[in-house]
């Protein structure tokens with residue numbers, strides 16, 4: 001059965017790491033005899049915006065909806081297009097309109113990568129952030145009053161729904177249930193954010209009753225970020241609202257050494273719409289065009305995509321290849337963020353060869 | 356001139372660290388011949404709530420408004436009073452009704468404290484978080500629709516005003532101006548939080564024009580938390596909204612070793628109302644009652660209070676005493692969070708003796 005993948009490289013280093021992601025996927029397809037086809041699109045990029053005045057063509061939905069998955073690079077080029085325009089016109093639209101309500105982000109300390117945390121070794125940090133991905137603090141509801149005057153007031157609403165919160169909690173509890181430690185941590189801020197977050201806590205408690213085997217705890221987001229640094233070994237599955245999940249899934253990977261390595265999956269668990277796989281890192285205008293971006297986040301995202309497409313062995317093989325190349329620690333292969341002096345392509349080829 | 360200080364110990368370890376804070380202040384008063392008087396109140400605590408059904412007496416405002424400063428312990432005892440009830444009924448009320456619109460929190464790696472970050476030494480981390488402290492994400496505006504049903508929708512509004520944002524930005528820029536590096540970092544999330552945060556960015560840019568000597572940069576809150584861990588040396592003055600500042604001022608101290616040590620000042624810069632000084636840590640139900648809480652956050656907050664009251668030498672003497680005791684590193688004096696086996700009182704006495 002052919003599986004069709006839409007390829008959207010996006011901006012900046014997205015265009016540099018994407019070929020390496022594809023190289024790894026093709027290697028895995030050869031080894032495991034998978035029938036994958038790739039179709040590349042130039043939209044969902046700031047270049048496209050500059051030419052067409054919008055991030056996506058009018059028929060983007062019908063163009064993409066039939067694919068089995070979307071493989072995404074990185075988006076944003078703030079010098080020419082403000083971030084909120086490029087992001088709301090592409091990535092955030094996909095998440096919402098394709099109802100990719102789970103954003104799943106592993107935080108794992110890999111061999112050969114030095115953690116900025118003192119004394120942490122591979123195995124010490126290994127958890128998932130499960131982020132609500134369609135509602136919450138990322139809302140487009142609100143506005144400005146007395147605009148441009150001293151009395152200016154700007155309001156933005158956080159909107160949470162029982163449907164939206166319960167389904168992502170269910171996903172997180174299900175995930176915790178499959179893990180040896182069966183532990184779920186809820187990110188809250190019910191002491192300060194006094195309407196939505198106390199309610200979030202009640203939803204977590206209600207869902208918890210359906211999972212008696214899962215041990216549940218919660219931290220306010222402020223001390224939770226502190227505990228990511230002080231006690232990263234405490235965590236197994238961390239479930240969070242859209243904004244809190246965004247923060248935790250950059251901080252978690254930072255604690256495991258480099259953001260360049262972290263993958264993410266934007267999942268529509270029911271499969272009604274295609275899911276989207278992308279690295280956690282952004283388009284990195286500061287290093288774009290130099291061929292030194294770390295392609296591992298893109299490649300690992302490809303591994304998550306294969307897992308999602310029902311090919312867990314192929315996904316595992318990609319991850320094993322990443323780990324092997326990192327463990328080998330060849331400075332000529334590793335990119336500068338890993339303290340090497342290799343290139344995007346060199347590191348991508350090394351991983352593809354291992355696969 | 357007598358300076359009158361209202362003492363509110365609060366809950367849990369608040370009641371244990373407060374006596375040590377007072378001990379240090381009294382030592383400083385003797386040495387610098389200050390005329391400080393202290394008046395203790397039992398309200399703003401969960402015990403008071405359980406007895407009176409409210410956190411504060413009806414006349415709290417007139418009782419406290421005449422003081423020169425409020426010296427606060429820690430608040431919250433979630434086992435008996437939900438956090439949002441205790442906090443909104445006390446601390447958050449003080450911040451708002453006494454218009455303490457600046458929350459100033461130093462993040463400094465002190466001698467003798469081991470940072471969880473690999474290879475960081477005293478001097479490497481030394482910045483301030485300036486947090487907006489009265490509006491923003493901590494709003495009480497919003498509500499629930501279709502309550503208790505599957506269709507439940509919960510809405511909470513973030514409210515920012517030009518007055519509120521500009522005045523805290525001004526404070527932060529003024530502070531940056533006095534520092535050798537003259538660098539200000541703005542915490543934003545204008546790529547995702549599409550109404551309030553792009554507007555926040557324009558206010559930062561507008562204020563920046565009035566401070567040509569201050570170097571300004573900005574990061575989205577997700578990558579900013581990552582950079583606190585990866586590059587804490589990049590920061591000098593970080594200015595943030597209420598929620599983002601809350602997060603950063605727990606994470607920053609975590610990166611400097613222990614939250615138990617971090618102080619904070621809730622400042623009404625105009626002096627129309629008393630300012631409030633409190634440790635960053637909470638009431639810590641898990642260790643309360645054992646006499647092992649670290650009193651340094653409380654003591655250092657007292658130093659910030661003296662500075663605010665126009666006694667910078669006395670404040671500096673307290674901080675120097677803290678540093679000396681930490682540098683001495685006597686395990687019998689240091690509390691368990693500092694890897695010692697001392698007590699709250701023992702550590703407090705050691706610091707007071709140095710003063």
Ligand SMILES: CC(C)[C@H](C(=O)O)[C@@H](O)C(=O)O
Nearest residue numbers: 191192222442447601635637
């Ligand atoms: C206790 C809580 C409401 C408070 C806050 O979020 O402001 C605390 O975390 C702080 O930082 O002072």
Ligand SMILES: CC(C)[C@H](C(=O)O)[C@@H](O)C(=O)O
Nearest residue numbers: 087092246280282546547577
């Ligand atoms: C680019 C930005 C809008 C996005 C987000 O905040 O969701 C990114 O940080 C992410 O985590 O995928």
